[in-house]
Amino acid sequence: MTIANAVKAPDPAKGETEATQRWSRITYWPLAVAAAVFLVTYTVHVVGEVQGDWSILTTAIIAMIWLMFIGEYLVKLRLSDPRRVWFRAHKFELLLALIPALRPVRLLDAVTRxxxxxxxxxxxxxxxxxxxxxxxxxxxxxxxxxxxxxxxxxxxxxxxxxxxxxxxxxxxxxxxxxxxxxxxxxxxxxxxxxxxxxxxxxxxxxxxxxxxxxxxxxxSRGHEDEMPASRADVKALTVQLQAAAARVARERSGDSGQDQP
Missing domain, CATH: 1.10.287.70 (Helix Hairpins)
Incomplete structure (x- = not known):
C-alpha cells in the first residue's frame, strides 16, 4: 500500500479540497507512526512508573505528539472550503486530534487493502x-x-x-x-x-x-436457487432485459428497412 492510495480523492460536498487531501497524503503515515510512538511511550510511562528525568522525557514526547495531531487538524481545517462544511463532515478527525491513541486505528486500513x-x-x-x-x-x-x-x-x-x-x-x-x-x-x-x-x-x-x-x-453455498433475489439482482436483470429488447428492436428495424424496395 502506498501513501498515494491511502487517501481518497477530495469530496467537495464535504468541504475537501486538493490542498486538504495533499496535506493528508503528506501526514498520513508520519502521524500514524507518531501515534504508535505515543501509545508505546504512554505504556512505558504508566507501566514503568518512570520518575525524574525519564518522566519529564516521556511526558514531553506525549505532549509533542498530541500537539502534532492538533496542528494537523487545524491545518486541514484552514485549507478546507467551506470550513464549516468540512468541520461538520469530519467530526471523527476532531476526535483523533483530541485522543491520539485512536490514530493507530488508521493502520488497520492498510491490512484491509x-x-x-x-x-x-x-x-x-x-x-x-x-x-x-x-x-x-x-x-x-x-x-x-x-x-x-x-x-x-x-x-x-x-x-x-x-x-x-x-x-x-x-x-x-x-x-x-x-x-x-x-x-x-x-x-x-x-x-x-x-x-x-x-x-x-x-x-x-x-x-x-x-x-x-x-x-x-x-x-448457504450450494443452495443459491433457494436464496431470495436482492434489489441489485433485480436491477441487473432488468438492465439486461432492456438491453436485449433494444437489440431485438434494432434488428427488426434493420430487417424492415432491407425489405423495402
Missing part, C-alpha cells in the same frame, strides 16, 4: 469490519487498561495495582464476563470502565455479527 480481503465485495466488507472490530477492541482494551492502572494504582482499597491485573479486568469487562474479582474504585477509573463497557458492547457485537454473516454465507 491486502488482496486476500478484496476477492469479492461481500468478503471485502466482512474482512474490513472484522479487522476494524478486532483491532479496535484490542486497542481499546490496551489503552483503557493503562488509564485504569494509572488511576487505581496506590488508591485506597484498590484491587488493580499491576498492568496484568488491569488487562485481565479489561478483557473480562469488554467481553461482558465480569467476574468481579477486580473492580475500579476511583472516579476516573470507573469513568474509563464505562467507556470500555460501551465500546466493548459495540465492538463485540460487530465481530459476532460479521462472523455470523460469514457462517450464513458458508451454509
Amino acid at each position: 491486502l488482496p486476500q480481503f478484496t476477492r469479492t465485495a461481500g468478503n471485502s466488507i466482512r474482512a474490513r469490519l472484522l479487522t476494524y472490530g478486532v483491532g479496535s477492541a484490542l486497542l481499546l482494551v490496551w489503552y483503557i487498561s493503562l488509564l485504569v492502572l494509572q488511576a487505581e494504582r496506590g488508591a485506597p482499597g484498590a484491587t488493580i495495582d499491576s498492568f496484568g491485573d488491569a488487562v485481565w479486568w479489561a478483557f473480562c469487562t469488554v467481553t461482558t464476563v465480569g467476574y468481579g474479582d477486580l473492580v475500579p474504585v476511583t472516579i476516573s477509573g470507573r469513568c474509563a470502565a464505562v467507556v470500555l463497557m460501551v465500546g466493548g458492547v459495540v465492538l463485540v457485537g460487530l465481530v459476532v455479527a460479521t462472523i455470523s454473516s460469514w457462517v450464513v454465507e458458508r451454509a
